[in-house]
Amino acid sequence: MISLTSPVETRAHHWPAGLKLGLLSLVTFGLFFVDSVIFHGLFLAFVAVLYALPGTVFFKNGWKHLKILWPFVFIVVVWHLFTDELPLGLTVAFRMMSAVGMANLVTMTTRLSDMIDVVHWLTRPLRKLGFNPRVLELSIALVIRMTPVLVSKGQKLTLAWRARSTRRSGWRIILPFTVLALDDADHVAEALKARGGLTNQENQERK
Numbered sequence: 001m002i003s004l005t006s007p008v009e010t011r012a013h014h015w016p017a018g019l020k021l022g023l024l025s026l027v028t029f030g031l032f033f034v035d036s037v038i039f040h041g042l043f044l045a046f047v048a049v050l051y052a053l054p055g056t057v058f059f060k061n062g063w064k065h066l067k068i069l070w071p072f073v074f075i076v077v078v079w080h081l082f083t084d085e086l087p088l089g090l091t092v093a094f095r096m097m098s099a100v101g102m103a104n105l106v107t108m109t110t111r112l113s114d115m116i117d118v119v120h121w122l123t124r125p126l127r128k129l130g131f132n133p134r135v136l137e138l139s140i141a142l143v144i145r146m147t148p149v150l151v152s153k154g155q156k157l158t159l160a161w162r163a164r165s166t167r168r169s170g171w172r173i174i175l176p177f178t179v180l181a182l183d184d185a186d187h188v189a190e191a192l193k194a195r196g197g198l199t200n201q202e203n204q205e206r207k
Contacts, residue, residue, distance in 0.1 A: 006108040008058040017114035018121075020106050028099045037087045040094035047101045058108075065104050068151060069097060107144060116141055142188065153180050 012020065034040065051062045073093045080089025107115075116137045123133035154177055161169035 006054075006058055006061055008054055008061070010054040010058065010109055012105070012109040015109075017110050018118045020110055021115065021118055024102055024106050027102060031095050031099060035091060037091045037094065040091050040098065044094045044098045044101070047098050047105075050105060051101070062101075062104060062108060065108075065148070066097070066101060069100055073097065112141060112144060115144075138192075146184065146188075149184070150177075150181055153177070 031040070031043070051059045073096070076093050076096070077086070077089045080086055080092070119137050119140060120133055123131070123136055126133060154173070157173045157177055157180075158169050161173055
């Protein structure tokens, strides 16, 4: 498993994780109250500038993680073009790219352990209701860390198909990709069991 944290250190790396996550939530929430395509276009340009400020290496690293959005952007724009609502489609696409782009900025400039500490602090009152915060913390950590791994394996499957066939892979790699994902899930589950699972961690924390 790998981390999404950028190897290029920026000023944002020294900001508190809670502050960055709070600002991300407020700004993302606010984007849904604005319907102007011009505003969202300018805001997306602003997000692009934020990626460019730390330098070329940071920009390329961030762009690599955002390329997965292009199929969704294409579908949204084409659909709204077909329904004669192109401005609305562009608004949705710009808003989606801005929101995901900012979230990616936070993960690139924040250690995973710091984000988990924020979640742990927020969910602490739920212990009185019998909720185990470790479940949520572990789920967030696994999603953040395993997503780029699965994307990388999907790309390798596509390249392997292209090396053996002139036809496009398309849906044909869905089954092997699913098998790979399930196999990774089994390995992670076994690793957690070998370390005592969530119950063992909870007992150690109580001691």
